[in-house]
Amino acid sequence: MSDYIENLKWRYATKQFDSDKELEESKIEILLDSVQLSASSYGMQPYEVLVIKDKETRRKLHPAAFEQPQILDASYVLVFCANTIIDEAYLDEYVENIVSTRGMKKEDLSGMKEMIMNAVISQPQENKIEWAKRQAYLALGNLLSAAAHYKIDVCPMEGFDPTQFNQILELEGKNLATAVIATVGYRSEEDQLQHAKKVRKPKEKLFHRL
Template identity: 40%
Template sequence: MSIIEKLKWRYATKKFDANQKLSNAKLEILKEAFNLTALSYGLQTLKLVIVEDKDVRQSLVDIAYGQRQVVDASHLLVLCIQTEIDGEDVNSHFNTIKEIRNTPDAILEPFKAEMKSRIKNMHPDKKVGWASRQAYIALGNLMTVCAIEEIDSCPMEGFQPKELDEKLKLDQLGLNSILLLPVGYRDKDDMFAKFKKVRKQMSETVIEL
């Protein structure tokens, strides 16, 4: 299939085949795709938590308002942001740049100082909003890669983040969950897989100037 055909093939999977598992190779592709997501400043303040344990995921069904995808999928991906984002994250980022690219400090220091200043002066609420939007970028990237690899997925905002953070002890890791993405393979009985996509005509959604 072409990339457009695969995007048409993709849908928000309502019923997963609980007996089908992603191979380790497929899971590695998703991990790499997450890590390669384009993010603001290149600053990686996101974490991807992968939950495979069925018993753990069963305990999350009520937190996800009864949505069975969290337990019936092969794996549950939890996209999280750090509860604290500060100058140390910037230092770590620029240390990595220097290590990989061998860029001189004379070039890096002005950019590092500017980034640290912006983050320091950012209101906490704005910082959470900014970081959360990065999670949505990662979500879109993962969903596209899933389509290319013919992995089914279902993006989910419908869950109780605080309760999930406590259940998975993400709060102890300094993380806040933002989005869920169950991944796996559609059940042959999922009637939604056969529905035609409902989209406006491209002329209504794309403006060319």
């Protein structure tokens, strides 16, 4: 079996982190790189990620995540947030980024801008936020794979109250809304779930080859 698949089998949604084993700065940077390099619809990356190490903030978030222990025991809590204002100015900033990164002329991108205006910017607000959240989940997926490769433990988490998270982290004023979170660190040897067999659909139910 390939090492890549072996590592994916090694990973599991960690319930108990070893709070004495802190994730190295260089490792969190690699994981953040994997998030930054994630694919997104039109390349717009309509999300931002809070990288929370601060213990006090995590203590505040803990009850809002149904007191799941990962919030306190992992080295980091990453909060993937959808951008809530995705308007023409937001798109212009993206266009400017392409212009400066690739040395292009703004005029060359006018067709692209018009297409994104029609396909995304003109959508109702709820659709845009849902779309933005979906893009954040893709970044979470990339983070999970990268972490497995480096034998770093992660628990992806939806078990929290987004309204409370938004309030505690004062996200409304930053035009952000919590989509999904991930706790990152190293597993505790005591976490028995690491020994459990993976429960997955059989391939014949998952894949349909046409």
